[in-house]
Amino acid sequence: MQDFKDKVAVITGAANGIGLDIAKTLIRQGCHVVISDIHLTDAQARADQLQAMPDASASAIAIACDVTDVTQITALADAAWAHFGHVDALFNNAGVGAGMSPAVKTKDEDLRWAFEVNFFGNWNTCMEFTRRFTKQGTPAHICNTASENAIGWPAPYMAGYNASKAAVLGYTGMLRMELPEHISISLLCPGWTQTEIANSGALRPEAFGGPKPVREMLIEGDVTPYDVETVGAHTIEQIKQGSFYIFPHYAARHLAEERNNEISAAFEAQQTDVDDWQAHDTRTFFANMMTAKNKK
Numbered sequence: 001m002q003d004f005k006d007k008v009a010v011i012t013g014a015a016n017g018i019g020l021d022i023a024k025t026l027i028r029q030g031c032h033v034v035i036s037d038i039h040l041t042d043a044q045a046r047a048d049q050l051q052a053m054p055d056a057s058a059s060a061i062a063i064a065c066d067v068t069d070v071t072q073i074t075a076l077a078d079a080a081w082a083h084f085g086h087v088d089a090l091f092n093n094a095g096v097g098a099g100m101s102p103a104v105k106t107k108d109e110d111l112r113w114a115f116e117v118n119f120f121g122n123w124n125t126c127m128e129f130t131r132r133f134t135k136q137g138t139p140a141h142i143c144n145t146a147s148e149n150a151i152g153w154p155a156p157y158m159a160g161y162n163a164s165k166a167a168v169l170g171y172t173g174m175l176r177m178e179l180p181e182h183i184s185i186s187l188l189c190p191g192w193t194q195t196e197i198a199n200s201g202a203l204r205p206e207a208f209g210g211p212k213p214v215r216e217m218l219i220e221g222d223v224t225p226y227d228v229e230t231v232g233a234h235t236i237e238q239i240k241q242g243s244f245y246i247f248p249h250y251a252a253r254h255l256a257e258e259r260n261n262e263i264s265a266a267f268e269a270q271q272t273d274v275d276d277w278q279a280h281d282t283r284t285f286f287a288n289m290m291t292a293k294n295k296k
């Protein structure tokens with residue numbers, strides 16, 4: 001997607017943080033935005049603020065959606081299409097930090113909450129919009145929010161969060177190959193950013209144990225979070241340039257390189273038989289399968 005002017009973007013988890021900054025960038029570029037969040041009052045307040053920005057050049061509406069509930073995801077899509085007549089981009093951004101604890105002490109309810117929002121919520125929203133974008137047949141874009149934790153540093157005490165974000169990376173890379181040509185997709189991997197994510201526990205639904213304080217995760221002065229305004233404009237620019245991986249923050253590069261270098265070194269040390277590797281390359285199998293399917 002090279003131009004967002006007069007397009008319509010739905011952004012989940014847009015009442016705060018990264019989603020809100022993406023919305024600000026889009027509305028300044030003439031893109032109508034659907035501010036979606038778990039509570040309507042927050043989403044409506046943000047939509048009103050965006051609409052009132054002096055440099056806003058499009059409209060903002062609010063639609064509540066808890067991404068852990070598939071019926072609400074369908075209702076979000078129905079309402080967005082009903083209001084604007086078309087939707088051209090999904091920013092699949094809603095996510096929670098499920099608190100910090102050693103993996104062996106992680107409570108089942110926190111693990112399930114992290115996965116229900118960060119993975120299943122992301123997956124279900126992505127699939128709902130993919131089906132509709134496919135049917136609509138016009139150029140569309142999906143931006144899935146993962147994290148630097150998905151591509152590099154598996155941060156200690158955040159096993160559930162890390163695993164849920166790695167799962168987003170896993171399926172987004174696959175979907176990239178399956179999507180019809182008119183739908184592009186990207187993976188947003190921010191570094192540590194100053195947002196409300198450390199307070200996610202305040203919104204934890206009763207089904208996952210109810211609200212809980214989560215502020216314990218940060219020790220003042222340990223690390224300087226990136227300003228949230230480093231994310232929105234960078235993300236939109238990279239989508240326009242056709243990037244799949246979107247990295248707003250340089251610090252994440254070192255984390256990814258460390259892991260990639262370790263993987264390369266392990267192959268180097270363990271594998272010397274290089275003669276017939278192509279015969280075992282599973283990409284051939286999948287390429288043939290996709291060609292056969294496309295011929296049908």
Ligand SMILES: NC(=O)c1ccc[n+]([C@@H]2O[C@H](COP(=O)([O-])OP(=O)(O)OC[C@H]3O[C@@H](n4cnc5c(N)ncnc54)[C@H](O)[C@@H]3O)[C@@H](O)[C@H]2O)c1
Pocket residue numbers: 012013014015016017018019036037038039065066067068093094095096097117121145146147148189190191192193194195196197198200203
């Ligand atoms: N802040 C960071 O350091 C950082 C780093 C990497 C990735 N991320 C990811 O960026 C995304 C945005 O997070 P953020 O940092 O802006 O956090 P944030 O808490 O400021 O914003 C997240 C928003 O998601 C909403 N939300 C929570 N549960 C929801 C649900 N079930 N349905 C719909 N909305 C829900 C919250 O109400 C909130 O408005 C998340 O996916 C997060 O994992 C954040």
